[in-house]
Amino acid sequence: MLIPCLACDSRFHPDEFFRACHDYNRGRDLVAWTCPRCGNRDELRVLPGELGFGYPRRGRFDVHDRLRVPGLRRHRQDLRLDISLDQKVWRVPTRLGHMAGAR
């Protein structure tokens, strides 16, 4: 299956898509993603079996579009999110600046 960039409509294999994830925000439960093609930066929520795309609103994140990714799993660690699919694991680290800013 292929996962689209909502900005430029490029489509990516899961490995290419998840390697472009960076900065897991644990408090908001979002990963940042920068499109390798167009450079658009987006935020999304990784959920069991699906990806949630949406918009921040009033300090929350409203999921508007869900993309089913059968077999997708997530595991929250202290300082990263592990995303797994088809025996592969991608580790998205938490940027420590988020925590410093929260103090």
Ligand SMILES: [Zn+2]
């Ligand atoms: Zn793009």
